[in-house]
Amino acid sequence: MKDFYTLKEIEQQKRLWLETINLVKEKKEEIKSFLDKNDFKNRKIIFTGAGTSEFVGNSITPALGGNVLSIATTDIVSNPENYLKKDEKVILISCARSGNSPESVATVKLADEIIDDVCHILITCNKDGKLAINKKDDKKALVLLMPEESNDKGFAMTSSFTCMSLTGLLIFNLESLEKIEDVMKKQIEKIKDEDMKLLIDSLITLDISRIVYLGSSCLKGVAEEAALKCLELTAGHMSLHYNSPLGFRHGPKSIINDTTMIITLLSNNDYTRKYELDLLKEMYGENKKKVLVTLDMKNSDEARKNSHYYYTFNNDDNNAEDVFNMFSYIYFAQLFAFYKSKSFGINPDNPCPTGEVNRVVQGVIIYDYKGESQC
Missing domain, CATH: 3.40.50.10490 (Glucose-6-phosphate isomerase like protein; domain 1)
Structure with missing residues (x-):
């Protein structure tokens, strides 16, 4: 069989999950300090992303309980005031493989403009993406980079989805990292x-x-x-x-x-x-x-x-x-x-060679937000 990035990126996940846990272990004190400093227990927590990156939040937030929501960047960008409230304390957790999709970058900007007290956690697979670069020196932001190999070269998000999902779970279970590692090792065995x-x-x-x-x-x-x-x-x-x-x-x-x-x-x-x-x-x-x-x-x-x-x-x-x-x-x-x-005779690494759908979304125009009333 021809070597496909997509198959390699699916199969590498079992190794990358353990690497992801180790990355969070290494940053445990930094993550804990950031959460405590920003009083995370008294904030609304919003996971956000587009497409598969949105589904990270959709998959894990039911298990996190409390005031934790999953809202698509594609919803926030078109109707900011429906989701971002000026007087709410918010942690916005942006999930993104490339960190370059227009809606992801715009959502962070809108949150900064609309919410008086917002801090950011950016879970991304690309150290060179706009999300990681734009917030790397911001004291109100924490950038968490996934294993480099999770920045899938194939069209579809595979290892990026699971590594970001696992990280989203881990950052709110910092005192259970060893227990979760054991659980994940058993998943891998299965x-x-x-x-x-x-x-x-x-x-x-x-x-x-x-x-x-x-x-x-x-x-x-x-x-x-x-x-x-x-x-x-x-x-x-x-x-x-x-x-x-x-x-x-x-x-x-x-x-x-x-x-x-x-x-x-x-x-x-x-x-x-x-x-x-x-x-x-x-x-x-x-x-x-x-x-x-x-x-x-x-x-x-x-x-x-x-x-x-x-x-x-x-x-x-x-x-x-x-x-x-x-x-x-x-x-x-x-x-x-x-x-x-x-x-079907399709190339899984590039299922849409004619370009109607792209690895990183194209063709999105982001407009300046003037505080218009939304309904």
């Missing part, structure tokens, strides 16, 4: 590339035109990213969707036809699983033909018998929280997207 490839080889041969990823809470954010990955790498040859298992019944289930594949990311939470398994049983028993694929962290006979394809990451340690299981799930989804792309 990821068996050859076993996943056997399933993926079967899935990519099926006559499928629509794929739906389903996940609850943190895993809904992961489902969103998984859907985008396949959409990007297949250059729109397939229709990709995402939802929560409970939300899927409320209209979106209409997407199901004879060429629909539904991939469910099962939760490890016993209460949550009850709702997810109910939907699996419902869909499996319906007359309309579809392909049900279930990914699981447990070993469930019930899930297996109500799926056409069932894959478990279980290796006798199935108690991890979903926010950590997301790393195994997205790894599978990235691999699936890569091989599905190749099955």
Whole structure:
């Protein structure tokens, strides 16, 4: 097989996750000092980014609790006053692979202009990006650089997404770094590339035109990213969707036809699983033909018998929280997207050579904000 950046960048993640933990360990006191100095417990915390960088926040904020939100830069830039309040104390956490997308740079600028008391954490994979350079000497900002290899050369964000997600979790769990490192090592042990490839080889041969990823809470954010990955790498040859298992019944289930594949990311939470398994049983028993694929962290006979394809990451340690299981799930989804792309004869490193979609967004004009009233 021709060497592809994208495949290399997917496979290197298991090593980069441990490197990311070590980077945060090295900066632990600096991060703690910055958070304490800026009274982070009494601030609104906003994770922001565009596309996959937005989905970092969407995936991890449900697990962080408190006053932590995820808001896209693309929403903030077009309607600043709906999200940035002059009299609120805010930590803006900007996630960005390149640090050069127009909306990311503009969001930081808007926050500085609108909010009286704002500080910044910039989680980025590019030391030479505008986000890192613009704020490197700002005492109200903390720049956290990811491992250099996470600045993906391929079109799609893979290792950049997971390294930034892991960092977002770590900075608010500084007293649990060793525990989280153990959890991540167990996740890495669960990821068996050859076993996943056997399933993926079967899935990519099926006559499928629509794929739906389903996940609850943190895993809904992961489902969103998984859907985008396949959409990007297949250059729109397939229709990709995402939802929560409970939300899927409320209209979106209409997407199901004879060429629909539904991939469910099962939760490890016993209460949550009850709702997810109910939907699996419902869909499996319906007359309309579809392909049900279930990914699981447990070993469930019930899930297996109500799926056409069932894959478990279980290796006798199935108690991890979903926010950590997301790393195994997205790894599978990235691999699936890569091989599905190749099955269409597409170059996964450059799925849109005609330039309508680019590695770093182009064509965005940023306008001066005059404090107009938004609604």
